[in-house]
Amino acid sequence: MKRRARRGGRRLATVLATLLILIGLPAGIARGHAFLERSDPAANAVVPQVPGEVRMWFTEPLEAAYSRAELFDAQGQRIETEPSHVGTDPKELVLPLPPDLPRGTYTVQWRNVSAADGHPQVGFFSFTVGTVADVQVPAPPPPLPVGFAPTWLDALGRWFGLLGLTGLLGALVCWRWVIRPSLEPLEPDRRERVAAAVRALSLAGLALASIGSLVGLGVQAWNAEGQFSLAGIWGLLSGSRFGLLWSLRVALLLALGGLLARHSAWHEPPSGRRVWLCLGLGLAAALAYSSMSHAAAQPAGRPAAVAADWLHLVAASVWVGGLLALLAGLILVRRGEIERWREVYALAIPRFSTLAIASVAILTLTGLYSAWLQVGNLEALRSTGYGRALLVKLALVLVLLELGAINLLVTGPRMRRSVDAPRHFGYTVLAEAVLGIAVLLVVGVLTSLPPARDTLAASSGRASFHFAEGEVHASLQVSPGAVGFNRYTVDLALAGQDVPEGTQVLLRVTPPGNLEGVREIELARQASTSGQQARFEASGSELSVVGAWELELIVRRPNAADWRVSVPLEVAQAPPTERQPGPPPRFAGLTAAAAVAGLGMAIMLLTVGLRRRDPQGNGRFLAELGAGLALVCAVALLVSRLDQTPGVAARNPIPATPESIAAGQELFVANCAVCHGASGRGDGPAAASLDWPQINMDLTAHLYQHTDGDLYWWIREGKAGTPMPGFKNQLADEEIWHLVNYLRTLDRRSAP
Structure with missing residues (x-):
């Protein structure tokens, strides 16, 4: 039996090593996520006169202090300009140009840091002043005198942070709802030893999360400044969104660690106030992690995307962290009579299985939504580093599910009657824990890579x-x-x-x-x-x-x-975009975020209710409560789903200058105010004659939820199912874009 176990361990180690090598192959220099979406002048454009400025729009909002652009001539020599700056749109970078530039080809080199997830990016493009005869093949601009932190260091820091948070949350939840209620068959000194082991796991998680946070701070400062320095770290902490969220995350982790470090937290009967305080701190720390994830960079429906990412992280922490707690508290400290431990395991396995089943259900739903947001199609899954890393993660999770099923369906039922069952349980939990740690490593790599959808968009x-x-x-x-x-x-x-x-x-x-x-x-x-x-x-x-x-x-x-x-x-007449995924479903506002969190609670209630068998009917009540909550949350998500048009990804080609806004206002008064009112609040003279709620015509209440492309499409084509007509026969495309610029100036009364 021992020989078979050693062979199984060697096979598992070989599989893990192979998968981790595959993950590590593409690791090189860190690449960011604020890709260049378009520019004016466009890349390779030929313009007859020198424009006053070059405007660049990126896929994510920019950190103003760490984003800049420079101009080079065709020979690669830098040209002095006024400093670049972030425009009125937080995704826009503006480079003023000298008015006396001679005819010829010029290159704009840019560098940015995303304000959403903190990743850096660099690039360049060229345009020509004059005619086609003035086009030259420009020399590439000189390499930036700065560098980026290696991808492996970024991924390592993220892995440490995730693994530490998982250990903290998993130890807390598994101790309170699985391990402590299962220790009744053990003597008091054995219970003390188990409590000490789980407490040590939580403190190790705190230490690892702290190390990961420090590494992440150093990597971010390195990427933002182009070199590592203490001054760069201080500037990052005091003047960026990343610094604010990082400080909040560390404060929450230290507060939670301080509570769990106390001896009384593990050796005295748990008080409801202390348990919920610890759980609240852990959930808030996980939310701070998700607020710096890819989900936080979504152009629309950001609260719901962050909520889904947070729920995914919490479920993974409960499952994988719970495995680590079982391993530390019930496997590695096992001493004494095997019969008593069999009784402990027989009590613990059904309890943990309930948590694991609920976690897997939550992970499945939120994982599918995240894949839709970040990947979108099979092409993105096959041809990008993010997609390939996601496939490796899925392969590991499938093996992890198989091992969990063995414990639930085979080892658990045999625990009370088989002498070998405790040993088999220990081997399986050890393998599950190792696989769970490997999954978190892949997640660390995933969070350091640009999403597959953005990668395809950048190359389309x-x-x-x-x-x-x-x-x-x-x-x-x-x-x-x-x-x-x-x-x-x-x-x-x-x-x-x-x-x-x-x-x-x-x-x-x-x-x-x-x-x-x-x-x-x-x-x-x-x-x-x-x-x-x-x-x-x-x-x-x-x-x-x-x-x-x-x-x-x-x-x-x-x-x-x-x-x-x-x-x-x-x-074709326009650049190829056939590889681009279609737009994913998005949900607007904090109501959608609350509905996503409510779905997680509903899944937990359903799982507990369906697995709980008691004569009082409490299990049935919990299941019915969970089903009702799930129905309410599903309806809330359907109601809050954002309408998306075929033009959802289009960007306004006309800058929002005072002249454009004034032109748009004239068009609004002439064509739109009759229904929407002079201020856009749905109180125009014709509104009363329409069989349509005024709140739905109040533009100030929901414009923030939609992209410029959506607004352009509805003005041009009309909005099906509403009294809104199309104006494509009355307004030219340029006029519609002027109108969109004006609509963006209306008051936002309920923007999240």
């Missing part, structure tokens, strides 16, 4: 192809891959050898259908690339019509035969 504005034949490996990117001006980039690598000087890269483009005129584009080698990898670039307007073009990539090396490969490219 270009067509990409990858080729490998023989010793030649090449990647071709056509950006934006639409009719008009495009940039062609080829990254070339030769297996086991340098790319020799004199290598030429050509791109032949054949137009669709019966059109004639094959064009050959020679890509210039970038001086900054050498060795086994080289980059070649060119730009032009060869892709001039919509249709199926044929691209032929040719690599000519000295003293070697030409290497060729052909690929079709469907050129």
Whole structure:
């Protein structure tokens, strides 16, 4: 039996090592989450005159103190400008331009830190002043004289923090509702030893959470400033959203740890006030974690997304932390008569199984919603680092579920009659605990990676192809891959050898259908690339019509035969976006957040009620109460679901200048005030004649819940099921965007 156990342990260790290696493979430099969504001028645009400023919009709000942009000429030399600044939109970065810029191509290099989850990001794009004849292939801007913390350090800090919180919450919940009520068969000194072991676990969790928080603070300061310094840490703590939430989280953890460190918390009969105070501190600390997660960066429906993430974290802490508490309190300290321990286990397994079943149900629902928010489709799951890490997490969880089912369905029922059952229970709990720790490690990696949905969005504005034949490996990117001006980039690598000087890269483009005129584009080698990898670039307007073009990539090396490969490219009027996931369901306001939390409570009541068998009928009452609460919360979520249109992701191309807002106000008075009223509160002269509630026409009550793209779509097409007509025959697109800019100035009486 021992030999089989050792073999099983070795197999488990091998599986875990393999999975962790797979997780660690993509780890390199940390990458952020505030991706560049669009810019004005757009990337690769040709503008006839020098714009007054370059405006950049990102996918998340920015930390103003740590976000900036600089301008470079085609030779890579920095041009002095006024300092960049965050605009009126917290997602907008503005770089003023000198009015006397000569004609030519310029590069904007930007760097930001997300105010939502604290991750950094860098990038650059180019535009040209003048005509197409003035377009040059710009030299890449010099590397920023700063660096980012390694991904592995960020993931390690997050893992420590999650594991520590799990130990704290799991020890608290499992001690109060599983372990302590199951210790009746043991002598008092054995109970003392169990209490001491669980207390030690909670203190170890506090220490680990504190270390993880300190590592996370250092990583964030490093990423924000580009280097680690004490001054950077102080600036982060005193002047950023991250610093505020970090301080709150640490204060809550220390308060909870101080209560659990007291001897009386474990050795005296628990008072209801102390238990609920500890539980409240633990739940609040978990909420502080979730407030800095990917969920906090959602463009709409943020309260409900954060609530779902918080519920997911709490359920995982109860399940995995409970396993650690069982291991520390009932397995590792087991001494004395086996019969007494069998009785303890027979009492503890059903209790813990109830917690575990409820936790798994909550994890399933919240995990599916989180995957919908952060991933969205199979393409994102397969082709991004976030998606692959999520697959590894799911594989570990499936094994964990299998082991839990063995304890529930096999080991538990045999506990009172099988001599070997306690030993089997110990091995299974040990394996579950190790797998749970591995799952938390994967979660640490996930939270340090950009969501798959954002990764696809960042790459959707270009067509990409990858080729490998023989010793030649090449990647071709056509950006934006639409009719008009495009940039062609080829990254070339030769297996086991340098790319020799004199290598030429050509791109032949054949137009669709019966059109004639094959064009050959020679890509210039970038001086900054050498060795086994080289980059070649060119730009032009060869892709001039919509249709199926044929691209032929040719690599000519000295003293070697030409290497060729052909690929079709469907050129559309707009950049390709077919890989993009559809919009996920979102729920508005604090009511939706409360409904999500209520669903978690309903699942717990249902689970306890269905598993509780007593003649008084208390179990049935709890199950009915849980079912009723679940129904109420489901209705609340349906009512608070945000309407999303096909234009939900569209961004307003017109800046919200005073002139634009004034134009929008004139349009509002002429077309909208008759129903919505002069101030948008639904009290216009025609409102009384409409069979529609005034609160639904009060724009100030719910505009904050919708994106600019949604408002544009409803103004243009109308809103089905309401008296709202469409204005596409009365208003031009530009006028509708002016109107959207004005609507954003209306009072927000109930924004969360």
